[in-house]
Amino acid sequence: MRILKVSEAVSIKRSVDAGTEEQRQTVKAIIExxxxxxxxxxxxxTEKFDRATLTSMQVSEEExxxxxxxxxxxxxAIIKEAAENIRSFHEKQVRNSWLTTEANGTILGQKVTPLDSVGVYVPGGTAAYPSSVLMNVMPAKVAGVERIVMVSPPGANGKLPAAVVVAAQEAGVKEIFKVGGAQAVAALAYGTEAIQPVxxxxxxxxxxxxxxxREVFGDVDIDMIAGPSEIAVLADDTARASEVAADLLSQAExxxxxxxxxxxxxxxxxxxxxxxxxxxxxTLPRKAIAEQSIADYGAIYVADTLEEAIATxxxxxxxxxxxxxxxxxxxxGQIKHAGxxxxxxxxxxPVGDYFAGPNHVLPTNGTARFSSPLNVDDFQKKSSIISYSExxxxxxxxxxxxxxxxxxxxxxxxxxxSRFK
Structure with missing residues (x-):
């Protein structure tokens, strides 16, 4: 890795992939x-992109x-325990409705209401992401969302990864569908015969x-358009090099x-x-990916003081x-900006990625300056209450x-x- 002075530190921002014009037009055509x-x-x-021929999209009890x-x-058992840890953490985020009353009869307040329905997209392909299921579903459940729909692309065998199905079941998802890509997003936004909109x-x-x-935002809400993963390690001479390197590579892969x-x-x-x-x-199985990440976006910055390092x-x-x-x-207390x-x-x-409880859906690309991890508030809305007396x-x-x-x-x-005329 490159070793530079901290004064040479560059932004971690990478250009957001807005897609090509061809990709944008393809997505619009699929949605329509x-x-x-x-x-x-x-x-x-599903047959075209996932090479799976289905007669039913919904995951069955047998599956x-x-x-x-x-x-x-x-x-x-591990999935169950992780789900409970995530639930417990997010329960501490719950906000309650409130009212205040003044002597002249004014009542002001806020009514907190969970969203009626949420769609959760879980990536598919060659990998299985049960952690993504738990992190997106559990805060919605804690928020009180009654209807949660999960979509994920099937393998060529017409099935979802077993661990993904188990995680969804443990998280309390009742509607699990084997469909992915832009078409799944369109189904969640606008509905089909099998999938009701969210x-x-x-x-x-x-x-x-x-x-x-991006295309359906406005007709429905979305969480964020996340960028590639990032990790920064702040360390002094007490840190162990082998552990720091291992943690850097945990994101590079x-x-x-x-x-x-x-x-x-x-x-x-x-x-x-x-x-x-x-x-x-x-010895990393994903060496090629990690090596490219380190070469293009990896760096070590050396600061003269801890204060300078924290500022960076x-x-x-x-x-x-x-x-x-x-x-x-x-x-x-000195750290202001981090997801x-x-x-x-x-x-x-990885303790946070999988098990501790805090959400692993985090702001990327420097947006931790003004945004927060996925949380219970993302699945609730607030209504103001105003009641004036005469x-x-x-x-x-x-x-x-x-x-x-x-x-x-x-x-x-x-x-x-007009009230007094």
């Missing part, structure tokens, strides 16, 4: 086809039983899924555009980590931040009418004045 032809279009695209058998008791779509996917989410950065006050650690990354790359981290605003210093908890903060040697990033309106009618006239809206002024 699904809106017009419903399930027929879904079956056709669910088979998934549990295939996954095995040990992995089912109010919000969450979950990651390939460029066609991302473009489809995701994607050739993943970003892996070490910011350290130790020149010696910087050199050791650089050597360790090369050594550990040799806050400028980068990484998706994942590991703090591996002598007294990491003491630095927490998830992992404190100490034993809080390796006395309260009488006390304020002249001021309200004057404000309306300041903006040139006479009907607004007359509306409040």
């Amino acid at each position: 086809d699904v809106r017009k032809n419903g399930d027929t279009a879904l079956f056709s695209y 669910i039983r088979e998934a549990y058998e295939e996954t095995g008791a040990e992995y089912v 109010d919000k779509i969450v979950g990651p996917g390939n460029i066609y899924v991302a473009l489809a989410k 995701h994607d050739e555009r993943a970003c892996c950065v070490l910011v350290t006050t130790s020149q010696e650690l910087a050199e050791q980590v650089s050597e360790e990354v090369v050594r550990q790359l040799e 981290i806050n400028t980068l605003a990484p998706e994942h931040l590991e703090v591996m210093t002598a007294n990491p908890m003491e630095l927490l 998830a903060i992992f404190i100490g040697r034993y809080s390796s990033e 006395k309260a309106l009488q006390q304020n009618v002249e001021k309200i009418a004057a404000f309306a006239r300041l903006e040139g809206l006479e009907a607004h002024a007359r509306a409040v004045e």
Whole structure:
């Protein structure tokens, strides 16, 4: 890995893949086809893109039983425990409705209401992502969403990965469909004979899924258009090079555009980590991907002081931040911008990816400066409550009418004045 002075640190931002014009037009055509032809279009695209010929898109009870058998008791138990950890964490985020009453009879407040329905997209292809199921479904369940629909592309055998089905079942999803790509997003947004439309779509996917989410946004809500994964490690001379290197590579293997950065006050650690990354790359199954990520978006920055290192981290605003210093908890108050903060040697990033409980759907591309991890609030909406008594309106009618006239809206002024004429 390149070793640079911290003054040479560059933004982790990578250009958001907006797709080609051909890809955008393809997505628009697919969405229109699904809106017009419903399930027929879904079956056709599943056969075309996933090479699976289906007679039914919904996962059956028999398939669910088979998934549990295939996954095995040990992995089912791990999924159950992870689901409970995620549930427990998100339950602490729940907001309640509230009202305040003033002496003149004014009642003001906020009503918190869960969304009626949510669609969860789970990537498919050659990999299985049960963690993605849990992280997207559990906060919605905790928020009180009654109807959650999961979609995921099937394999050529016409089935979903067993662990994905088990995770959905453990998370309480009642509607699981074997359909992916832009066509699945269209079905969630507009509905077909088999899939009723939802109010919000969450979950990651390939460029066609991302473009489809952009296209339907406004008719339904979406979570975010996530970029490639990122990790930054803030470390001093107490950190162990082999562990830092392993954690950097844990993100590099995701994607050739993943970003892996070490910011350290130790020149010696910087050199050791650089050597360790090369050594550990040799035995990685996804070596080619990780190697490209490190070459294009990997860097080690050496700072003169810890304060300078922290300032660099806050400028980068990484998706994942590991703090591996002598007294990491003491630095927490100085860290302003990071999607998830992992404190100490034993809080390796995969702990958060799979098991600890906080959500692993995080802001990328420097957007941690102004956005948050997926959470319960994303699955609820707030309605303001306003109740003025006669006395309260009488006390304020002249001021309200004057404000309306300041903006040139006479009907607004007359509306409040009409109560006393």
